[in-house]
Amino acid sequence: MPAPDRIVVGYDGSAEAGAAVRWAARHATYLDCELHVIHCSLWPLLTSDLGPVRGIEGSGLQHQAQTILEQGKAEAVSVAPRVPVHGRLLYGLPAGHLRRIAGDARMLVLGSRGIGGFLGLLVGSVSLELAATASCPVAVIRFDNHPEGRIVVGIDPSGSAGALRLACDLASATGSELMIIHVIRPHDGMAHATGTGREAARRLLLGVAEDAKALAPRVTISQDLVRDASVPRALLNASRGAALIVVGSKGHGLLKGTIGSNAHAVLHHATGPVLISRN
Incomplete structure (x- = not known):
């Protein structure tokens, strides 16, 4: 058993x-x-x-x-x-x-x-x-001031399948709304392309939202494409009043055994619970 x-x-x-x-x-x-x-x-x-x-x-x-x-x-x-x-x-x-x-x-x-x-x-x-x-x-967990709030999940250009799956599981279990956010930075090549990069980011976000609907059919799902020079800042702003922010980390820190810089910054500055997905 x-x-x-x-x-x-x-x-x-x-x-x-x-x-x-x-x-x-x-x-x-x-x-x-x-x-x-x-x-x-x-x-x-x-x-x-x-x-x-x-x-x-x-x-x-x-x-x-x-x-x-x-x-x-x-x-x-x-x-x-x-x-x-x-x-x-x-x-x-x-x-x-x-x-x-x-x-x-x-x-x-x-x-x-x-x-x-x-x-x-x-x-x-x-x-x-x-x-x-x-x-x-x-x-x-630092504070847990908004237990009835939405769940926010940050998506990178890979689609962050592990983080999305975790966020969908928790949103389904708790009945929370789910916000999917993807951040493009002004100095990224994708953002510089004349309309093409932003359109590619929109398509990525729409595709991830469809995946989320399949994973969590009863959950209210929203999506947001944000342009910001700082990915952690954009994620933290989106998570104000949220019950939880979910971020992925493939462990691409500068040192072995460290998380990536975005996840590290979110952990240090988030005022609410943060869930780190390792895949």
């Missing part, structure tokens, strides 16, 4: 991680998935004394880590009481654990800040690493 679909979410007790757990739990409901809450404690990297202090009930670093995990599970249950919620406490650096556990997951959900137990890694470091290296889609 195949394993049930699951969403994996990292939790370290921070406010950002709490928002990520609640977002993940709601979407586990929409997508009919299990939810796996993971807490990674760094204490064993610093000390082997994880046990309780003699004579003090509920003390000790292992107990503290377990308490944080239980808090994460409780956050999930508070918004999605019918979702099967599983918790797992692991020791060590979080990126490797989360990448391995989420290998075949529907998605991996993270807070916008680094997940690093009590130390708290550099802001966004774990999220950025996993957005670039995880084999499943990665959602990064």
Whole structure:
């Protein structure tokens, strides 16, 4: 029997991680998935004394880590009481654990800040690493102020099939409207062509919209062709008031294990949830 679909979410007790757990739990409901809450404690990297202090009930670093995990599970249950919620406490650096556990997951959900137990890694470091290296889609949650808003998906000249499919799946599951946006820049060759480039971009957008209608026949779909010198700026402007922005990343960053510059900029500046598609 195949394993049930699951969403994996990292939790370290921070406010950002709490928002990520609640977002993940709601979407586990929409997508009919299990939810796996993971807490990674760094204490064993610093000390082997994880046990309780003699004579003090509920003390000790292992107990503290377990308490944080239980808090994460409780956050999930508070918004999605019918979702099967599983918790797992692991020791060590979080990126490797989360990448391995989420290998075949529907998605991996993270807070916008680094997940690093009590130390708290550099802001966004774990999220950025996993957005670039995880084999499943990665959602990064900073704020979730417009849960009833539309879903925005950015399309590049390839048609961004993976990002489109993700956006259509989520729009179908949540009942959200879907906006498809394609950005042409003034200095691109396509944009310079006398009318031809813009017409080619329109045809691309129309074709992608037809694909979206086939993938999500019950979803209200709109499309927008935007001319802007900055692709991230155009995507961020389009996502104001949106529930989610979906962007593709083929990992064409300057360094191995990094995402492309557009996805990187969107992750850093988006005020709402961002979902990164790796194909």
